Amino acid sequence: MGSTAEVLAVVKADAYGHGAAVCAPLLATAGARWLGVTSVEEGVRVREACAETAADASPSILVMCGLWDGEAADLVEHSLTPVVWEAFHLDLLEAEAGRRGLKRGSLPVHVEIDTGMARQGVAADHRLASLLKRFTPDSALRLEGVLTHFASAEVVDSRQNSAQMTILERALTIVAEHGLQPLWIHAGSSSTMDAGIELPHIAKLALAMGARPMARPGLALYGYSLPLESYGERTSPHRPKLRNDLQPVLTWKTRIVSLREIGAGSTIGYGGTFAARQPMRLALLPVGYADGLRRELSCSDRKPGGWVLIGGRRAPIVGRVSMDLTIVDVSAIADAALGDEAVLIGQQEGESVTADDHARLAATIPYEILCGISDRVPRVIV
Numbered sequence: 001m002g003s004t005a006e007v008l009a010v011v012k013a014d015a016y017g018h019g020a021a022v023c024a025p026l027l028a029t030a031g032a033r034w035l036g037v038t039s040v041e042e043g044v045r046v047r048e049a050c051a052e053t054a055a056d057a058s059p060s061i062l063v064m065c066g067l068w069d070g071e072a073a074d075l076v077e078h079s080l081t082p083v084v085w086e087a088f089h090l091d092l093l094e095a096e097a098g099r100r101g102l103k104r105g106s107l108p109v110h111v112e113i114d115t116g117m118a119r120q121g122v123a124a125d126h127r128l129a130s131l132l133k134r135f136t137p138d139s140a141l142r143l144e145g146v147l148t149h150f151a152s153a154e155v156v157d158s159r160q161n162s163a164q165m166t167i168l169e170r171a172l173t174i175v176a177e178h179g180l181q182p183l184w185i186h187a188g189s190s191s192t193m194d195a196g197i198e199l200p201h202i203a204k205l206a207l208a209m210g211a212r213p214m215a216r217p218g219l220a221l222y223g224y225s226l227p228l229e230s231y232g233e234r235t236s237p238h239r240p241k242l243r244n245d246l247q248p249v250l251t252w253k254t255r256i257v258s259l260r261e262i263g264a265g266s267t268i269g270y271g272g273t274f275a276a277r278q279p280m281r282l283a284l285l286p287v288g289y290a291d292g293l294r295r296e297l298s299c300s301d302r303k304p305g306g307w308v309l310i311g312g313r314r315a316p317i318v319g320r321v322s323m324d325l326t327i328v329d330v331s332a333i334a335d336a337a338l339g340d341e342a343v344l345i346g347q348q349e350g351e352s353v354t355a356d357d358h359a360r361l362a363a364t365i366p367y368e369i370l371c372g373i374s375d376r377v378p379r380v381i382v
């Protein structure tokens with residue numbers, strides 16, 4: 001988007017499982033002037049974390065999924081900026097502004113346009129017009145931003161991207177016709193930033209109406225990107241990542257807490273789904289699906305599973321991943337010892353296992369793997 005664009009760093013879902021209390025202040029200190037969260041509750045936690053450990057940086061915090069009855073007080077109290085698209089959002093905010101006697105124009109809001117995702121946002125027609133009529137000169141509410149979200153940013157030959165741009169342009173025309181001049185026009189996530197097609201266009205639209213462009217990356221901040229997709233070659237086995245120069249930020253590790261030898265024919269874990277063909281040496285790891293280690297990484301006689309890294313080697317998961325425990329095969333890692341580190345996601349002596357690997361085995365996306373790492377796994381900055 002060029003040097004004029006601002007970056008809103010998305011820290012929703014506990015910073016994609018990385019720990020928002022850790023990541024939000026780091027990002028703010030590193031210069032992020034905008035952070036994005038899902039709910040008022042998340043926003044309050046992020047505001048408090050920033051106040052504690054990044055007191056000099058006081059970022060704006062965008063609550064991206066609207067608000068509900070009973071949340072406006074916390075929202076205003078903690079200076080959070082809401083994304084709105086329903087008349088009732090404005091009702092709640094106006095009522096709160098009235099209770100507090102807020103001055104005109106002192107409560108900034110961002111209006112989301114539904115340009116084709118049919119998830120959030122107001123349609124770019126008379127429905128947008130009637131929302132905009134609420135931003136009178138006397139209102140406490142101020143239209144600070146207009147945004148939309150792209151549905152198919154990683155699909156290189158999708159026609160949806162340009163269709164969504166056209167609708168955004170129409171919406172901005174309606175905004176201008178109402179004599180409103182938002183400070184920010186924003187769109188685009190990690191995938192859009194890489195595809196690089198829409199963002200220069202958005203920057204142009206923003207500058208044309210005296211506003212500033214902003215993009216909202218999430219996943220890329222944590223070192224991951226989606227594979228590029230193409231409708232034209234959907235069955236192609238080779239789907240390059242949007243970017244290969246990103247470094248995953250998170251390492252997830254545990255330790256071997258028990259070791260044992262089993263004989264040929266023994267079965268391993270719940271259901272006895274894996275039987276040893278020869279004597280094996282097994283290591284026990286105190287991690288399971290309650291921590292977010294996906295059960296699809298289980299390995300049976302019929303299906304290979306995931307792996308962890310021990311001593312720089314791959315140790316395959318054997319049997320079913322259970323709630324709190326996982327068994328791995330260390331038969332080929334002769335010096336594996338009690339207390340040795342086992343890497344679940346990350347690198348060890350040149351070998352690696354990523355959230356993408358887990359996602360492939362669990363038939364999902366890296367987002368779900370990362371934000372699925374549960375609360376009981378401590379997050380530590382290194």
Ligand SMILES: *Cc1c(COP(=O)(O)O)cnc(C)c1O
Pocket residue numbers: 010012064149188189190191216217218219220
């Ligand atoms: C989650 C989200 C983003 C960030 O998306 P990534 O794909 O993680 O970069 C941006 N905007 C909105 C509205 C979102 O909900």
